[in-house]
Amino acid sequence: MKSSRVPAELPAFYANALPGLESIAADEIQRDLGGEIKRTERGLIVFKLEHLDESILNLRTTEDVFILAWGTDALTHRAIDLKSITHWSRKPDWKRLLSLHHSVQPKTKGKPSYRFVCQMQGTHVYQRKQALKAMAEGIRETDAIPASWKMVEENGWLEIWLSIHKERAVCGIRLSDRTMRHRTYKTEHMPASLRPTVAAAMVRLAGAAPGMTVLDPMCGAGTILAEQIELSKLRRAGRIETWGGDLDMNMLRAAVTNLKKLGPCLLARWDATKLPFGASSVERIICNPPFGKQISDPESIKPLYRYFIKECNRVLKPGGRVVLLVSDQPALREAIEHTSWSATRQYSVEILGQGATISVWQKPA
């Protein structure tokens, strides 16, 4: 009789997303990676996969991605948690989890290095370092990490993270590295430049299709345009035209540097309140205009938004969509009142320590 081997079910995975963007990240995990979402919490998405390969590292709206070793909602904030953390950290089949990590990570040169990390939010009677020690103790008891491996303080080849948020804790092996959240294209960092994962979320919300033109009228260092180009490449669909510009020449130079290796993009110096295009020339506009506190006179944000939105409305085709990130949503709404756009979705996020809103607008066809 033939024996058939059923592949062992994979453990769960989890990803961190910027608070406010969890549903967009969950959508990406589901649609682009084929994951099954098990749970979505503040800043956290737990999911299952049928197959694990490098494509998990292509996620663009997540900050980090991990193999789940254990998780709990039952922390008490008292010292007894430390014993529980050691106990829970002893239980997983670490050898299997490590072999999954090795199947995705490129082989390390020389002696493998490892690092334990603990992040903690909320008030607990114990300190972060004590929680870290409790986790490390449990893992060491399993002998999963060979004694010959080198423990490091930064950038380990293998990283095991414990993240505590109030009563919730998740422990897992990190599959991503810093390039998931920072990207490799972003060599020029300008003040007020957007976090790539936020730009990626805005690009997803815009949902441009091949053959369309996407415009960022105040492109700064070009993060939104870069994310649009990268997403189109990843999807291997037809080409999407990308146009961007800025009033500030230094910003434009940064955009040219950041975008030059990614793909074609039209970049020019312009005033976003007087764009050099005819009426109805673009299908999508994605932009984060200056926040009030970024300009010398915060009161000038209202007229800037008013003239900017008027110009966006002129160049946007009927049926077009606009995705904007601002901190002063009332000022934006006031400016949009003069158009026929309707609001379709809104997400509250925190950018550079202040509350902001991503909103999606539709121009009638």
Ligand SMILES: C[S@@+](CC[C@H](N)C(=O)[O-])C[C@H]1O[C@@H](n2cnc3c(N)ncnc32)[C@H](O)[C@@H]1O
């Ligand atoms: C918040 S930043 C955009 C950051 C950009 N998304 C990035 O990731 O780098 C706002 C940008 O708007 C530009 N800006 C302000 N007023 C403008 C105007 N009237 N026309 C064009 N650009 C303008 C600023 O120079 C700045 O680069």
